[in-house]
Amino acid sequence: MAHLAWRLAQRWCPSSLQVISFPVVQLHLNRTAMRASQKDFENAMNQVKLLKKDPGNEVKLKLYSLYKQATEGPCNMPKPGVFDLINKAKWDAWNALGSLPKETARQNYVDLVSSLSSSLESSSQVEPGTDRKSTGYETLMVTSEDGITKIMLNRPTKKNALNVEMYHEIMHALKAASKDDSAITVLTGNGDYYSSGNDLTNFTDIPPGGVEEKAKNGAVLLREFVGCFIDFPKPLIASGQCPALGHLPSPSLGYSIAVYASDRATFHTPFSHLGQSPEGCSSYTFPKIMSPAKATEMLVFGKKLTAGEACAQGLVTEVFPDSTFQKEVWTRLKAFAKLPPNAMRISKEIIRNREKEKLHAVNAEECSVLQGRWLSDECMNAVVNFLSRKSKL
Numbered sequence: 001m002a003h004l005a006w007r008l009a010q011r012w013c014p015s016s017l018q019v020i021s022f023p024v025v026q027l028h029l030n031r032t033a034m035r036a037s038q039k040d041f042e043n044a045m046n047q048v049k050l051l052k053k054d055p056g057n058e059v060k061l062k063l064y065s066l067y068k069q070a071t072e073g074p075c076n077m078p079k080p081g082v083f084d085l086i087n088k089a090k091w092d093a094w095n096a097l098g099s100l101p102k103e104t105a106r107q108n109y110v111d112l113v114s115s116l117s118s119s120l121e122s123s124s125q126v127e128p129g130t131d132r133k134s135t136g137y138e139t140l141m142v143t144s145e146d147g148i149t150k151i152m153l154n155r156p157t158k159k160n161a162l163n164v165e166m167y168h169e170i171m172h173a174l175k176a177a178s179k180d181d182s183a184i185t186v187l188t189g190n191g192d193y194y195s196s197g198n199d200l201t202n203f204t205d206i207p208p209g210g211v212e213e214k215a216k217n218g219a220v221l222l223r224e225f226v227g228c229f230i231d232f233p234k235p236l237i238a239s240g241q242c243p244a245l246g247h248l249p250s251p252s253l254g255y256s257i258a259v260y261a262s263d264r265a266t267f268h269t270p271f272s273h274l275g276q277s278p279e280g281c282s283s284y285t286f287p288k289i290m291s292p293a294k295a296t297e298m299l300v301f302g303k304k305l306t307a308g309e310a311c312a313q314g315l316v317t318e319v320f321p322d323s324t325f326q327k328e329v330w331t332r333l334k335a336f337a338k339l340p341p342n343a344m345r346i347s348k349e350i351i352r353n354r355e356k357e358k359l360h361a362v363n364a365e366e367c368s369v370l371q372g373r374w375l376s377d378e379c380m381n382a383v384v385n386f387l388s389r390k391s392k393l
């Protein structure tokens with residue numbers, strides 16, 4: 001119903017920019033006479049994150065375009081290439097709003113969310129505290145409270161696999177967190193996986209330059225992504241209650257000053273299974289943190305570690321019982337966040353700085369090796385097997 005309503009709602013009345021009358025939408029016409037405040041807008045953004053059912057791509061595009069129009073005004077970004085399907089769809093949706101005033105876009109956004117909320121139930125499955133200050137990301141929930149910026153991967157139905165958009169959004173969120181007034185930053189995941197690593201569908205949309213161009217772009221993206229972790233100036237904590245697979249564990253484990261895991265969490269870097277090779281500087285940091293022999297088991301043979309094993313190996317700082325995980329970890333984080341922020345920054349700097357150059361060099365080398373791996377039959381077969389539902393990890 002909401003879906004249909006919003007198809008109709010997209011037919012703007014050019015003069016007033018109000019929506020054409022339709023039962024569900026009509027309910028909101030009275031509200032369009034009012035101006036949504038910034039607070040209403042922020043509340044609506046939070047509400048979107050709590051929707052239990054996915055409202056579908058069409059509505060999500062509408063929400064995206066209204067959000068962009070409300071916050072940035074008319075689209076003046078260069079149009080993405082035809083093969084960049086997702087970004088092109090987003091660009092088209094935003095551009096279609098033309099010169100719609102920011103205030104009207106804000107009001108329409110609030111009305112759209114209100115209509116969705118009344119037809120789709122709100123979720124009760126998100127972690128506490130996530131509704132306080134979300135910031136319009138598509139794949140993340142970012143909140144900032146009590147001196148802590150929390151970046152939560154938020155594609156739970158895809159086990160928080162990192163699609164290209166998520167790579168970009170994490171980089172953006174890290175850059176924003178490095179400048180905000182929080183003392184510490186926490187990286188976590190929503191749902192039953194901290195992350196399932198690189199989204200294997202990233203391998204599917206091949207640009208005009210073919211797989212070679214795809215692999216080259218992938219290596220550039222990965223290098224930049226890992227570089228953001230290397231350069232991140234504040235204390236960064238990875239907090240994981242559930243399995244962490246592949247990609248994200250390595251950069252976030254290697255550069256976090258603390259890793260908290262529940263006794264349900266596992267750590268798995270199955271690079272060889274996928275015809276790939278270590279990344280996130282894990283080829284350098286893991287043998288240093290663990291031992292070369294244990295790192296080999298993990299990075300070459302893809303041995304999965306329990307949280308307890310990872311803690312014994314020094315990859316994880318501390319393991320908490322699953323039932324009390326959130327409470328215990330957040331009590332601790334809140335205490336840390338009260339420490340003098342500059343002192344923490346400087347302490348992190350002195351620990352990490354002498355390694356920085358080395359880490360950037362390792363990152364560059366790993367990305368270059370991976371670029372070759374992505375073109376190999378071993379890697380292509382593994383991806384095809386997953387995508388054709390023949391294999392899972």
Ligand SMILES: CCCCCCCCCCC/C=C/C(=O)SCCNC(=O)CCNC(=O)[C@H](O)C(C)(C)COP(=O)(O)OP(=O)(O)OC[C@H]1O[C@@H](n2cnc3c(N)ncnc32)[C@H](O)[C@@H]1OP(=O)(O)O
Pocket residue numbers: 157158159161162193196197198199200201202203214215217218219221222245246247248270271274276279374386391392393
């Ligand atoms: C040239 C490319 C450029 C790319 C850009 C840069 C890339 C940098 C890459 C750096 C190297 C990274 C290495 C890694 O990350 S290795 C790890 C890769 N991950 C995997 O192989 C995990 C695959 N997933 C699974 O094995 C299982 O899904 C899992 C065990 C995680 C969970 O199983 P479960 O049965 O509980 O759940 P489902 O399988 O039903 O999953 C639910 C839906 O989520 C989708 N899903 C899950 N993980 C991924 C993934 N990694 N990529 C894409 N999609 C994923 C799954 O397909 C289901 O979707 P549907 O509901 O639509 O079926």
